[in-house]
Structure formats: structure tokens, C-alpha cells
Amino acid sequence: MLIRVIEFLVGLMVVLTMVRSVVGFITKMYTGQSATSPQQRAGNTSRPQSSSASSPTPAGGELKKDPVCGTFISTATAFQTYAGGQTHYFCSTKCRDKFTG
Numbered sequence: 001m002l003i004r005v006i007e008f009l010v011g012l013m014v015v016l017t018m019v020r021s022v023v024g025f026i027t028k029m030y031t032g033q034s035a036t037s038p039q040q041r042a043g044n045t046s047r048p049q050s051s052s053a054s055s056p057t058p059a060g061g062e063l064k065k066d067p068v069c070g071t072f073i074s075t076a077t078a079f080q081t082y083a084g085g086q087t088h089y090f091c092s093t094k095c096r097d098k099f100t101g
């Protein structure tokens with residue numbers, strides 16, 4: 001019984017994450033193109049914005065599955081390693097060490 005509740009909650013979380021990204025995408029399409037961006041002010045040019053590589057991912061991030069233990073973690077907080085041409089995300093350094101050997 002409890003397992004079914006957990007299954008339901010996990011499914012709900014996945015659906016909510018998907019819905020949120022879709023809604024965000026649609027909102028961007030409607031508001032982002034017509035409205036002039038407030039970031040295009042003269043004062044902002046003094047500090048060039050670096051790429052997303054160095055800046056932290058906004059809270060929430062993207063959910064990725066830990067290939068070792070199967071836990072879903074946010075890319076904002078996950079430990080990551082680059083192997084086999086793609087980035088892998090882990091819930092802890094323990095799982096990462098297990099994965100990398």
C-alpha cells in the first residue's frame with residue numbers, strides 16, 4: 001500500500017517537472033520575443049556574462065538519474081563526472097567513485 005503511494009508521488013513529481021518545463025517554454029515563447037529585455041541596458045555591458053559553464057544552475061535545475069543507486073538528483077546539487085562522451089550525475093561522491101571505479 002505504502003509503495004503505491006510512493007510510486008504515485010514519484011510519478012506526480014516527474015509529471016510536474018515536465019509540465020513546468022513545458023509551461024516555462026510556452027511562457028518564454030509568448031513573453032520573451034515581444035517584450036524588450038531589461039538586461040539590454042547600457043550599464044550591463046561593463047560586465048560580460050560568462051557562459052553557463054561557470055555560473056551555477058538555478059535552484060531546481062534538471063532532474064537526472066544516478067546510474068549507481070537510481071536516485072533522481074537535481075543537476076544543481078549533483079556530483080558529476082564526464083565519461084563516455086556524456087556527463088553523469090550522482091547523489092554522492094560514493095556513487096561517483098563506484099561508477100568511475
Ligand SMILES: [Zn+2]
Nearest residue numbers: 066069091095
Ligand atoms: Zn547514488
